[in-house]
Amino acid sequence: MKSSARSRLADRNGPLIPNIDIARPRPYLPRLLKHLFHPVFAFALICAVGCNPNGESASGKRKKERQKTAVVEQRDISFSISVAGEIGPAEQVSVRPEVNGRISELPVDIGDKVKSGDLLFALDDKDLQIELETRRTEIASANLEIRKAKQELDVADQEVELDLRRDSITRAKLEQQKAKDDHARNKILFDDELISKEVMQSVESAYELAKNAVLQAERNLQLSQERFRKAKERARTNYELATNAVLKAQRNLELTQDRLSETRIVAPFDCTVLTRSISAVGQAVSGSGGFNSGTEVMTIANLNEMIIDAHVNQADITRLSADMEVDVAVEAVIGLTVKGRVERIAPKATVRSGIKGFGARILLISVDARIQPGMTAKISIPVVSAENALSVPLAAVFTEQEGRYVYVVVDGVYEQRAVEVGVSDYRFAEILSGLNAGETVSLEMPGEDAEVKEMPAEKDKGKRG
Incomplete structure (x- = not known):
């Protein structure tokens, strides 16, 4: 049974779990045949077969190495929702002159770090x-x-x-x-x-x-x-x-x-020059005090404080609250995860990319030097978690109309056992009843020749204290 990416499967009287297909794993063969006649793939396949001293195919080797069973163990399970957003400076200023003139001094360029009060540019003041x-x-x-x-x-x-x-x-x-x-x-x-x-x-x-x-x-x-x-x-x-x-x-x-x-424009705070649209000294610029908004000479920002502008689906906004701490992963910096705090949540929904949601502003608590404005961030909003929970891989849980069950492997014999599922993430499912720690479960349906026997669920097994 499948639903949207943010929904979770529900037992009739049990807790929700993520939308993960926990039925029989799909075979690899159809995906392999899909690309079989591609020239590059065919060449790679021939080389793989030729270079294998045992003459064993690559697909066969992967199938042989695929795990078929797992042990029931205790682990921490946490399920969260991911929201994408763009990182930007908390304080960014477009620097424009107040009066008309020509640039006479331009001591800073893109990427320069400037102290508060230092000169950004100056206009000719002879007149x-x-x-x-x-x-x-x-x-x-x-x-x-x-x-x-x-x-x-x-x-x-x-x-x-x-x-x-x-x-x-x-x-x-x-x-x-x-x-x-x-x-x-x-x-x-x-x-x-x-x-x-x-x-x-x-x-x-x-x-x-x-x-x-x-x-x-x-x-x-x-x-x-x-x-x-x-x-x-x-x-x-x-x-x-x-x-x-x-x-x-x-x-x-x-x-x-x-x-x-106003002919000498200085930095209002410690900042970094993000852009500079004026190429050289002597170029004429217009002041923002006239009918137009003036010529933008440069943009500056404080990169010591960064925020994320995110758009949260209306179905998930209730899980978010002001001052909540969230985990932020930066896609451009592999393996980097920092903490963030929700500063603001828009009071009115807007439509972005065809999805109705609410704007959220998240302040990065600790800013890594590798983080730059414009990078994409993935925000993890915690939904539900369980500590030291008895659990199995999702592939071990099978679903039918009567409920959920697993196959416990004992001396080569498969025991079909009904289970009660609790908290789940995208890899593991908590077992509230039906299993004990240390038991071995199958990650795939038993073969046609396998010996299978059904056993009633033991209500006291696997329950959390």
């Missing part, structure tokens, strides 16, 4: 240096203007002219009061006919002139106050404009300095 000096000149001019505006504002705040106008009013009022007193005294004298009419008219004229002088002094004060107000507003406006000009010049200087600093 920006000229612009920087222009910005500094603008600031100096703006500071001069603000000093002049401040002096004007200080002068306007002194109110010297207004003080003079107020003094004039005071003097005019004193003169007016004096003329008024003279007028009153002379009026009495005139009424008593002690002074002439001409003298009285002169006194009255002096009094009118004094009153007019007070009115003129007050008008002059009002005019001076209006001029002072306008002058003060003008001085304050000029000062504010000069202040804004200084601030603008300082911002322009800072922007130029920022752009100048």
Whole structure:
């Protein structure tokens, strides 16, 4: 009975085992005949027969050496699911300039290891240096203007002219009061006919002139106050404009300095150069601050931390959980197996290569120096295991509708014995009942001439304590 690669065979009331065909092993002859007439194979077959001193064929020798029995033994059995994924750096950056320019320095190349803060490449900054000096000149001019505006504002705040106008009013009022007193005294004298009419008219004229002088002094004060107000507003406006000009010049200087600093691109962390798309110094590049994404000069990555981007079938995702440790085999490095830890599992299923599953990110706990980005890794997700389990090879277990059984070989006689199967991997099956350690079982069906007898299963045999 067969199913998909991830499914397992199930006893009616027993545990699941992997999808391994445990019926009678397929003969080798059909596969041999399939390639028999291939010229290379035919030549190799003739040489094999000719070089064998006993005249024995290669296929016959393999058949003779094939194991036919196995001993029931205790061993650890572990079944896991394999998922393929691609290894990549946990931290990878595409390095692009922020400003337009031409490459002036390019000290690193593919494969170079770079420390944090070391130069990756630099752009020609001559134009920006000229612009920087222009910005500094603008600031100096703006500071001069603000000093002049401040002096004007200080002068306007002194109110010297207004003080003079107020003094004039005071003097005019004193003169007016004096003329008024003279007028009153002379009026009495005139009424008593002690002074002439001409003298009285002169006194009255002096009094009118004094009153007019007070009115003129007050008008002059009002005019001076209006001029002072306008002058003060003008001085304050000029000062504010000069202040804004200084601030603008300082911002322009800072922007130029920022752009100048962006002409030297350094490594943000300890890294290795993965790619470099610029071939030589002098090549023009565009900045990422414009309408496009800019020219990619190189890509860098931290190869001390590696992750695996895997896609796990939706049927197996429930076996995976965050922080679970898994075994990772790297196909490009034969025999290399490292530990990994599940960091993230995508909350939503996606379809990749026609298979619906969930993305999983696995962090390698220990990174071997031979592991490189882009290598394919095989992740083993543990499913079930049994320690010190009584077991036999899968080929020894046969399945019929009535259940599973094995053939125990005792003195050349085959005993068909029902067994209960537990945990299985792709090589061995755990026997929960029906066998004892040390017994010998057949790995193939008995021949037609073999003596076979059926025996009922002993429920207490082979059970785990």
